[in-house]
Amino acid sequence: MNNRYSRQELFSPIGKGGQERIFNKHVLIIGAGALGSGCAEALVRAGIGKLTIVDRDYVEWSNLQRQQLYSEEDAKNRLPKVIAAKNRLLAINSSVAIEAIIADASVLELEDWAKKVNLMIDATDNFETRMILNDVSQKVGIPWIYGACVGSYGISYTIIPEKTPCLSCLVETVPLGGLTCDTAGIISPAVNMVVSYQMSEALKILVGDLDSLRNKLVSFDLWKNQYSAIQVDKLKKVDCPSCGKERSYPFLSFENQTKTAVLCGRDSVQIRPSSQTVRDLEALEQLLAKQGGTVQRNPYLLSYSAPPHRLVVFKDGRVLVHGTKDISEAKAVYHRYLG
Amino acid sequence: MNVLLNGESIQLPEHVVLVSDVLKHYEIHDKVVVVEVNGEILTSVEHQSTRLSDKDKIEIVHFVGGG
Numbered sequence: 001m002n003n004r005y006s007r008q009e010l011f012s013p014i015g016k017g018g019q020e021r022i023f024n025k026h027v028l029i030i031g032a033g034a035l036g037s038g039c040a041e042a043l044v045r046a047g048i049g050k051l052t053i054v055d056r057d058y059v060e061w062s063n064l065q066r067q068q069l070y071s072e073e074d075a076k077n078r079l080p081k082v083i084a085a086k087n088r089l090l091a092i093n094s095s096v097a098i099e100a101i102i103a104d105a106s107v108l109e110l111e112d113w114a115k116k117v118n119l120m121i122d123a124t125d126n127f128e129t130r131m132i133l134n135d136v137s138q139k140v141g142i143p144w145i146y147g148a149c150v151g152s153y154g155i156s157y158t159i160i161p162e163k164t165p166c167l168s169c170l171v172e173t174v175p176l177g178g179l180t181c182d183t184a185g186i187i188s189p190a191v192n193m194v195v196s197y198q199m200s201e202a203l204k205i206l207v208g209d210l211d212s213l214r215n216k217l218v219s220f221d222l223w224k225n226q227y228s229a230i231q232v233d234k235l236k237k238v239d240c241p242s243c244g245k246e247r248s249y250p251f252l253s254f255e256n257q258t259k260t261a262v263l264c265g266r267d268s269v270q271i272r273p274s275s276q277t278v279r280d281l282e283a284l285e286q287l288l289a290k291q292g293g294t295v296q297r298n299p300y301l302l303s304y305s306a307p308p309h310r311l312v313v314f315k316d317g318r319v320l321v322h323g324t325k326d327i328s329e330a331k332a333v334y335h336r337y338l339g
Numbered sequence: 340m341n342v343l344l345n346g347e348s349i350q351l352p353e354h355v356v357l358v359s360d361v362l363k364h365y366e367i368h369d370k371v372v373v374v375e376v377n378g379e380i381l382t383s384v385e386h387q388s389t390r391l392s393d394k395d396k397i398e399i400v401h402f403v404g405g406g
Contacts (some may be wrong), residue, residue, distance in 0.1 A: 035406040123406045150405040171402055172373045172383065186405060194406075217373060218369070219400040226345045228398045230375045265405070 004093075005047050012120045016305060018207035019047060023208045030105045030133060031323040032081040033057070033265075034186065035147050036123030037069040038195030039202070044089045046203065051089070055081040056104040056318060057263070058301060066188040070242040078312075080300050102300060104272055104318055105129055107252050110136045119205055120144040121198060127171075131242075131251040134159065138243045139252070145201050147194040147288065151184040152223035154194040157232075158201045158213055166243040168263065170217070172179040186265070189222050193299040216282035268322045269330035276316035284313060287299060310335045340393040361397065365367045366397075371402040 019308045027048055029036050032055035034100040035185045040053055059067075059074040059081055067081075074084040082100035089098050098162075103109060105124070114120060114136045122144055124130055130146065137144040137163050146167060159203045189231050197218055203210045216229040226266050241250045261270045281302045309323040311333065319338065321330035340349050344361075355364050358381060358405040362368040374381045381389055391397070 031406055033406055124372045124406050125404060127404050130404075148406050150403045153403060155400060157402060170373060195343050217400055223393060226347065228345045228400050229381060230373055230400055232373060234380045235373070245343075 026117045029053045031123030034066045035108040037067045041200040042094045052099040054101040082142040091267045114140040135251040137250040145198045147198045149190045153221045154190045156197040157217045168242035169237045273317045343396045370374045373400045
């Protein structure tokens, strides 16, 4: 045994006992963008036993400015983010079991995954998935750590079922619109700050030091030099539909899920078929090649360029339509080429 | 009046009287926010009814979705 964790064990709130507990834990990270990259690297370096990381997207050049796990090679090859992440994470620490899942985190899958882990880390880029994550956390009874950032601003909150308010208590409705990485951009220090808040709380939970949790909603703006931490316990609602006495987990019901999503930071729309399918990418490649335009394929996805749009088709049937933020335009393009 | 907003001393214009006015003044009224005044957290209904006074300490956190 080498001494790779010695400095972390010397930190007395963790110690050798805490290190052992970290090694016996399994964490799920939803999203492998900027926050997901940072959180995954932190957990893997800290010696987490098992990490499951889920993402629906692939690496692009515009990711490299802040998504620390990815390289130019990954962008050139349009590697799915979780595959590129897994390669890099195993190079950092080969003793961690890493499960990379290329998928959209939907209700059924999330519930399944959540049952197997000790903690969930939010590294998503949208509120729809966060509200599902929040309901799943309450239903399964495991904590999750909200984190988000835009521009130079970031925010984080740790949600412990049966103890703290949940995200539904805090936001009441799903925030629509507002700033995204598309409109306001993002700088990497803001990402790293949120990652630091999320990962300190994660380590406390993993070693079992719940008394040290921050217990406050924290936000900051690194450009405007602002910081705020608010005690939000009073906002816990007895009649909350997600964590209250007569809860119904509204975000787990089918009606509250949309099948299309505009991706943050990208001029793109994702379309997900209503039933699970496995696409034969080879056959599709031949079909599309006859339509004109350029087709490229790797083992995970197919990219079809038909200016001004570009379609990326994943094996699980999901399609990203690039070159538009308009859902109906994206659907039209989808149906034009894919039926 | 002069208030301490997220740790910064701010001179608010005269027409800003309620917490909801502050949100409008900073153009964050259409966002989901959590507001604390002098250590007391407010529910969203209380944003419309809470009057501010000179030297109040206000903390505003708004929710964002990027990641």
